[in-house]
Amino acid sequence: MADERTQTLTSLHPWAWWCWAIGIGIAVSGTTNPLLLALIATAMVAVVMLRRSDAPWARSVKTYLLLSLFVIGMRLFFQILLGGNHGETVLFTLPQVPLPDWAAGIQLGGTVTAEALTSTLYDALRLAVMLLCIGAANALANPRQALRSVPAALYEASVAVVIALSVAPQLIESVQRVRRARRLRGNSSTSLRTLGTIAMPVLADAVERSMSLAAGMESRGFGRTRGLPTKGTLPLMLVSSMVATAGVFLLLSTDFWALSLVLLAAGVTGATLGLRLAGRRLRVTAYRPHPWRARETLVAASGVLAAVVVLGLGWLDPDALGPALASLLDPAALTPSTNPLVWPGLSLPMLVVIGLVLAPIPLTRARHRAETASTRNDTRVRSLRPRAEIEPERELAWR
Amino acid sequence: MAVITFDEVSVTYPGAGRPTLERVSFELPEGDLCLVIGATGSGKSTLLGAINGLVPHFTGGTLRGRVIVDGRDTARHRPRDLADVVGYVGQDPLRGFVTDTVEDEIAYGMEQLGTDPVAMRKRVEETLDLMGIADLRRRPLTELSGGQQQRVAIAAVLAAQPRVLVLDEPTSALDPTAAQDVLAAISTLVHEVGLTVVLAEHRLERVMQAADSAIWLPGDGTATCGKPADVLAQATVTPPLAELARIAGWSRVPLSVREARRRALREDLVPAAPELPVNGTGPVVLSARDVEVRYGEVTAVRNVSLDLRGGTVTTLLGRNGAGKSSLLWALQGALTCAGEITVCGRDPRTLSAAGARRQVTLVPQTAADLLYLPSVGAECAQADAESDVAPGTTAKLLRTLGVDVPDDRDPRDLSEGQRLALVLAIQLAVRPPVLLLDEPTRGLDYRAKAELRRMIRTLAAQGVAVLISTHDVEFAAGASRRTLLMADGELIADATTADLLTSSPAYAPQMAKVFAPVPVLTPDDVARGL
Numbered sequence: 001m002a003d004e005r006t007q008t009l010t011s012l013h014p015w016a017w018w019c020w021a022i023g024i025g026i027a028v029s030g031t032t033n034p035l036l037l038a039l040i041a042t043a044m045v046a047v048v049m050l051r052r053s054d055a056p057w058a059r060s061v062k063t064y065l066l067l068s069l070f071v072i073g074m075r076l077f078f079q080i081l082l083g084g085n086h087g088e089t090v091l092f093t094l095p096q097v098p099l100p101d102w103a104a105g106i107q108l109g110g111t112v113t114a115e116a117l118t119s120t121l122y123d124a125l126r127l128a129v130m131l132l133c134i135g136a137a138n139a140l141a142n143p144r145q146a147l148r149s150v151p152a153a154l155y156e157a158s159v160a161v162v163i164a165l166s167v168a169p170q171l172i173e174s175v176q177r178v179r180r181a182r183r184l185r186g187n188s189s190t191s192l193r194t195l196g197t198i199a200m201p202v203l204a205d206a207v208e209r210s211m212s213l214a215a216g217m218e219s220r221g222f223g224r225t226r227g228l229p230t231k232g233t234l235p236l237m238l239v240s241s242m243v244a245t246a247g248v249f250l251l252l253s254t255d256f257w258a259l260s261l262v263l264l265a266a267g268v269t270g271a272t273l274g275l276r277l278a279g280r281r282l283r284v285t286a287y288r289p290h291p292w293r294a295r296e297t298l299v300a301a302s303g304v305l306a307a308v309v310v311l312g313l314g315w316l317d318p319d320a321l322g323p324a325l326a327s328l329l330d331p332a333a334l335t336p337s338t339n340p341l342v343w344p345g346l347s348l349p350m351l352v353v354i355g356l357v358l359a360p361i362p363l364t365r366a367r368h369r370a371e372t373a374s375t376r377n378d379t380r381v382r383s384l385r386p387r388a389e390i391e392p393e394r395e396l397a398w399r
Numbered sequence: 400m401a402v403i404t405f406d407e408v409s410v411t412y413p414g415a416g417r418p419t420l421e422r423v424s425f426e427l428p429e430g431d432l433c434l435v436i437g438a439t440g441s442g443k444s445t446l447l448g449a450i451n452g453l454v455p456h457f458t459g460g461t462l463r464g465r466v467i468v469d470g471r472d473t474a475r476h477r478p479r480d481l482a483d484v485v486g487y488v489g490q491d492p493l494r495g496f497v498t499d500t501v502e503d504e505i506a507y508g509m510e511q512l513g514t515d516p517v518a519m520r521k522r523v524e525e526t527l528d529l530m531g532i533a534d535l536r537r538r539p540l541t542e543l544s545g546g547q548q549q550r551v552a553i554a555a556v557l558a559a560q561p562r563v564l565v566l567d568e569p570t571s572a573l574d575p576t577a578a579q580d581v582l583a584a585i586s587t588l589v590h591e592v593g594l595t596v597v598l599a600e601h602r603l604e605r606v607m608q609a610a611d612s613a614i615w616l617p618g619d620g621t622a623t624c625g626k627p628a629d630v631l632a633q634a635t636v637t638p639p640l641a642e643l644a645r646i647a648g649w650s651r652v653p654l655s656v657r658e659a660r661r662r663a664l665r666e667d668l669v670p671a672a673p674e675l676p677v678n679g680t681g682p683v684v685l686s687a688r689d690v691e692v693r694y695g696e697v698t699a700v701r702n703v704s705l706d707l708r709g710g711t712v713t714t715l716l717g718r719n720g721a722g723k724s725s726l727l728w729a730l731q732g733a734l735t736c737a738g739e740i741t742v743c744g745r746d747p748r749t750l751s752a753a754g755a756r757r758q759v760t761l762v763p764q765t766a767a768d769l770l771y772l773p774s775v776g777a778e779c780a781q782a783d784a785e786s787d788v789a790p791g792t793t794a795k796l797l798r799t800l801g802v803d804v805p806d807d808r809d810p811r812d813l814s815e816g817q818r819l820a821l822v823l824a825i826q827l828a829v830r831p832p833v834l835l836l837d838e839p840t841r842g843l844d845y846r847a848k849a850e851l852r853r854m855i856r857t858l859a860a861q862g863v864a865v866l867i868s869t870h871d872v873e874f875a876a877g878a879s880r881r882t883l884l885m886a887d888g889e890l891i892a893d894a895t896t897a898d899l900l901t902s903s904p905a906y907a908p909q910m911a912k913v914f915a916p917v918p919v920l921t922p923d924d925v926a927r928g929l
Contacts, residue, residue, distance in 0.1 A: 144499055162497075181768035183733055184761050185825065186753035186785050197771040204811070209494050216495030219451050220556065221482030221511035283513040287506030288520065 011053075012364055014141035015149060016296035021137035023303025024357055027310040028129045031334040032122040036350045041068075041129045043357040048136050051364055064135025068128035075124035079117060083107040087115025087339050119338040149290060153233075153278030159222075163213065167206065174205045233278045240270025295363055302359035309356070310334065313349055401426035402562055402595050403450060407464035409620075410445050410454055419445045421620030422464070427597070429562070432589045432609055434627060435599040436636045437616030438844040439814050443599040444490075446616065447565050450597060451485035452478040469562055483512055486556025487565045491572075492548045493540065501543075501551050502527075502536045508559040522558050529592075530554040530584055545719055546577030550584055557588070563595045564588065571601055571842060574719045574870045575905055582606055601844055603638040604873065604909050607631065608655035628652050637845055639873055639909045642922035646929065656912045663913055670928025672917050673897075681709035684832045684864045685730065685759060690738035692725045692888075699725040700736070701888040707833060707864040712855055714875040714896065715868040716906060717885035723868040724764065726885065727835045730866075731761040743832055753785070756826075759833040764841065766822040767810070775813070775821060776806030782825040797824040800854050816847030823854065827863075834858060836867040840874050852878045876900055876908040876920035896920065 028040060045061070052058040080094070094109035143165055147158040178201050182194065217223075244267025250260035316331045329349055336344035404426050411418040419442040427433055435443050448454035452473040455462045466473040469484045478487075489495045498504045505526055509519045527533040530550050535543065543551065549569050556564065566585070570578035586609045588594045600606050607613075613630040615623045623630055631641045631652040640659055644652045647668060653659035663669075685707040692700035700722045707713060717723050729736040732747030732755040740746055747755040763769070772778045779793040786792070794806075802820040810818060819839055827834065836855075840848055848871075855865055855878055869875055875882060875896060882899045884892040884906075892899055901911045901918045910919050919925050 142499075177765065178768045180728075180733060181763050181765070183752045184731065184756065184763065185769050185782075186756040186829075200771045201768055212489055212491065212494035213497065215453055215457055215489060217497055218457055219453060219478045219482060219485070219487040220497070220508040221479045221559070222497075224479040224482060224511055284510050285513050285516055285519065287503065287510055287516065287523065289516075 011290070012140075012299060012360075013149070013290040013292050013296045014143075014146035016292075016299045017141040017360075018137045018146060019300035020303035020360060021133045021140075023300075023305070023307040025130050025133035026307035027353060028126060028133065030307075030310040030314050032126055033334055033336055033344050033346075033350070034122055034125055035344050035346050036334070036353065037122075037125045037129045039346075039350075039354050040357055041132055043354055044129075044132055044136050047358065047360050048139050050361060052139050053142075058139045061135050061139040064132055064138070067135075068131050071128045071131065072121070072124040075120050075127075076117065079120040080112050081108065083110045083112065083116075087113040087341075089114040089341065091117065115339040115341055118341060122336075122338065145290065148286065151275040151279055153275045153282075155279075155282055155284065163210070167210065170209060171202065171206055174202050178202050178205075233274050236270060236277070237274040240267045240274060243267035244271065298363050299360050302356040302363075306353050306356040309349055309353055400429060402429045402469055403427040403597070404467040405449070405464070406467070408449060408466055409463040410442075410449060410460055411463075412458075412460040415460075418620050419460075420449070420616075420622070423620075423622040424464075425614060425622065425624040427595060427612070429595055430589070430593050431611040432586070432596045432598065434603070434606060434610040434613040435597060435616065436603060436613060436630070436634060438618055438636065438846055439601075439816065439842065441616040441618040442620065443616060444567055446614070446622070447487070447567050447597060447599055449473065450563065450565050451481050451487045452476060453487065479511075482508060482561075483559055484561050485563045485565060486553075486559065486561040488549075488552045488556055488567065488569065490567045492552030495552065496540050496548075496555075499539055499541075500536075501532065501538055501540060504540060504551060504555045505558045508555060512559055514559075522560070526554045526558040529557070529587075544577065545573050546580050549573065549577075549581045553581075553584065553588075557594075561594075563597065566596065566598045568599055568601060568842075570605065574717075575872065577719060578602075578605060578870075582609070585609075601842070602871065602873075603631075603636065604640065607638065607640075608658075610654075627654055635846075639922050640913075643910065643913065643925060646922055646926045656909055659909075659913045668929070670914060670917060670919050670925045673919060673924045673928060681711065681862065681864070683707070684709045684743055685866075686739075686741045687730060688739040690726065690729055690736055690740065692722070692729050692734055692736045699888055700729060703738075703885075703888075703890045705883065705890065705893070707866055709832060709862045709864050710859050711881060712859050712865045712867070712879040713881045713883060714879040715866060715883045715885060716870075716872070716875060716899075717868075719870075721885040722888040723885055724837055725888075727761055727837050727866070727868055730833075731755065731759050731835060733761070757829045757831055759835065760826040760829070760831040761835040762819070762822055762826055762837065762839060764838045766819050766839075769822050769825065770810045770818070773809060774806060775804055775808045775810055778810060778821065778825060779806075782828045786828040788828055793824050793828045796827055797821060799857070800824055801850055814847070815842040816844075816850060819843070819847075819851065820854065827858070831863070833864045833866070836865065838868055838870070840869055840871045848874055872900060872906050873908050873921070876910075877923065 024040065024044070028037065031037065045065070048061050052061070083094075090111050091114050093111045096110040097108040099106060099108060144162055147162055150158045175198065178198050182198060243263050247260045247262075247264030247267055250256050251264065254260070313329060313331050314334055316329065318326050318331050321329065328347075330345070330347040333345050333347045333350070336342055405423050408420055408423045409418045410420040423446070435446055437443050445454050445458075448458060449462065449466050450468060450473075452466075454460065456473075456477050462474070468481060471481060471484065473481065478485075496504055497507050502523060505523050506519060509522065514522070524533075527536055530553060532547065532550055532554060535547060535551070540548065540551065553564070553566070553569075564585075569581055569585070573581065582605055585596060585598070589596050589609070598606065598610075607627055610627045612625065613627040615630045615634040615636070617623070617635065623633065628651045631638070631654075632644065632650060634641070637645070640654070640656075641652045643659060644650075647663075647666075649662065653662060683706045685705075687706075688704045690700055690703045691698065703726055715723050715726070725734065728734045730740060730747075732740065732750065733752075736748075740748060742758040745758060747758050750758065770778055772781055775797075776794070779797065780790065782793040783790050797803075797820060800820045800823060802817050802824075804813065804817060810821060813821065839851060843851065852874070855867070859865055867875070867878065879896050882892075882894065882896040883890055884899065897918045897920060900906050900908055900920060901915070907915075908920050910921055910925055914925070917928075919928060
C-alpha cells in the first residue's frame, strides 16, 4: 500500500526526535555566541517547518516562538529598568528613582550601557533557543506516541499522563464554551466571581468526561492483563537508583572517576533489570510499534554529537593547543566577550554544529500532507457545538 | 441459545427510593437486534450497563439476581473481563475515545487483551473495511464528524470480536443522513456478521423496522419484552407510526413506512389535506441582511438574509456543520459577523451582553452551561436579579412552562426536559421579542418533545418570534409553520414547513411518506383529516 510506505518512511521514532532536540538543547546551554544561537534557532525552525505533520500538536511551535521572544523581551526590559549596569559605553540614561535604604543593591533606572545590555541579550537568547528546542521536539514527535514506547513497568504512569494530555485541551474548550454561554445570560464581566461561576460547570464537565473515559477504558479491557507485582523488583529498583545517584554525585563532585563510573554502571544496569522484571506482569501487546532503525540512530546521534562538539570545545584550554589548532577551533568564540564589546565570530566547529542541527532534513522525508476534509471542525466553531460534526463526502439528497 | 440472560435482576442505586430495575427477566437469543425503549430516566442506560457489568462494578449500587452473558456471570466478571464478549459504546463516543487517531483507537482494545501483533494488524484492516472507514485510518479522532466518530467507536469495540454489541443512543446527535449511515452499519453487523445487538434509542422511527425484539421500560422498574410490534402497541413511547396505529385503530403497530402505507392503501385510509396554515402576519421583529460569519479562512455562514415575524415559529434544518449554530449565535450578537442585524430597530451587536439579551435570547445546545447555582430556587432568584424583574417571575414562568419542581432541587438532578425548561425560563424572564433555540430536542423523549412543542406554541401565542435549529424532522413538522434549510453556510430554501418537508426524501416525516401525495406531516394532521 502506497500510503503505508510513506508512513514508515516519513515518521521517525518519537524518541529519536526528543534525543536530537535535547542534544541540541545541551549544546545551546554551552554557548552564548549570538550568531551561533541565531543560526541554530533558524535551522531548528527550518527542520520543524519541513518535517512536521499537520496534527494538532505540530502547531505548537508558534507558541514556543512567541514564548522565546517574550523571554528575550522581558529580560531586556528588566535589565534596562533594574540596571545594575556595568561597562563604559553608555547608551542612554533613565531618570533614577531613589530607593529607601533597605532596598540597597537594587537600582531603579539610571544609566544603560551597551555592555550590560549585550550580555543580557546573549543570556536571554540562550534560554530562548533552549525553549525552542523543547518546542521543536513537541511539534515533531507525537507526545502520545512517545509515551507508548516507555517501558511496560511505567505503563500506568504513562496512561495517567496520556489522559492528562487529552483532558487539558478539552478543559480549555469547555471553558470557552461556558464563557460564551454565560454571555447569553447577560453576564459579560470578567470578575473573580464570574470565574467561580464558570469553574462549576467546567469542573463538572471535566469529571463527567473523565468518568466516561474511565468507563470506556474499563469496558474495553484496560488493566485486564495486569498481574501481581513481581517479588523483589521494588527493593532492586530502590537500591539501584540509590547506587546510580551516588555514582553521579561522586562523578560531579570528586575525583574518584573509576569508582563513580562503576557505581553508575551498576545502578543503571540494576534499574534496567528492575524495569524489565516489573514489565513482565503486563501482557499488553503493542499495535505497530515504531521500529528503531538506522535513521533513528543517525538523527539521535546528530543531536548527541552537537552537544559533544560544543561541550568538548568549551572544555578545551586554548593555551594548551598549538597556535594553528587554536585558531581553527577557536574555543573562545563560544562565549564572546561583552566587556569590552567585541563582534562575535563563527568558527569551523560551529558550522559543524549547524550541520548537525540540519541533519534530519536529508535523513527524513517530508510528511505526506493529509487533505483535511473540512476546516469546519475548527476549534472556534466547535466551541459553539459540543460535538463537531460534518459529513463532507455526502451530498444531501435533495430535489 | 440465549446469549444474554437476565434472571430476576434488580438494580438499586445508593440513596434512591426505589430500584431502577426491579425483577427484570428476559433472554436474548444469538443474532437478535433488540431495541430498548423508554422515557428518559426509565433505566435504559442501567439495563445496557448491566449487560457488560459496568452496572454495578463501575457505577456503584447493588444488583440482585443474575446477569449471564455468553455463560459468564457479571457478578464474578468485571467489565474488563467481559471485554472480549461485550462491546459497549456509550452515549458520546468522543468521550470514550482513549487514543487520538482512528487506527490506534481500533487497536486499543486488542492491545489490552494482549492480542498477537500479527493477528491484530489483520483484524484492524478487516474492521476498517467492515465499517467502511478505511480512508479515515490516520485522521485525528477529534476532527471526525459525529457520524464518523460513531462508526469508529463501533469499529473500535468490534475489533476485539465480541459476540454482543451494546449501543446507548448511537444516533441522538446526528443529522438524518449521518444517522442513516450508522444504522445501516449496525444492520450490516446483525445481518452479515451475526452479531447480537442491544440498542437504546429515543427516535424509534428510524430503527424499529430492523428490530427483532424490543424491551420496554415504563419507568416503574419493570420491563416488558417481546416482538417490537406488540411491545410498541402498549408502550407509552410513541413514534409517529405507533400514534398512527392508535388513530387508525390498528392493533398491530406497523414497523416501517412501507407496511403502514400498504395497510393504509388497503383500508382506503386517506386523510384530508390539512388547511394551509396562514403564515404569521405579525410585525417583523428580527431582520438580518447578508450576514456572514468567518473563522479565519473558513466562512461558516455566507450572505444569509432573513426576517422573523412576531408570533411565528420557524425551524432551521441542515446537515451537521451547515452553519446553523453559527447563524444563531451571530443573530444573537455574540459572534463578530458582517452584515446587518436589526432586532426591534436596534443591532444586538452594539449592545452589551445584558442589553442584547433583552432583544434576542439564545438557548445553546448544551443548555446546562448556563446553570451554575446549586438549586433551582437559587437559579430562579439569580435570573430575576439579572433580568431586573420582580422576584418570583422566573419561578412563575417555569411553572407556566409546565415544570413544577421543589426549589431546593439541584439543577443537575433534573431530567433533560426539566433542565431545558429551567434554562428557557431563565432566558425568557426578560421577555425578549425573539427566542433562538439551538438543537433543543437532543436527549428528549417523545413526551418531553411534546411538552417542548406546547411551550413553544404558548410563547408564539404571546407574540414571541421563535427560531429553532434541529435535526429532528418529526419535531420540526409538529412545531413550526415555516422552515429554512441551510447547506454549506448558505440559506438554500425558505418555505412553509409542509412544502419543504414533503418535497424532500431526506427530510420527509413519516406521515408524509405514508400518505404521499397528501401533504400531512404529523399524526395530529392525520387525526384531524380523517
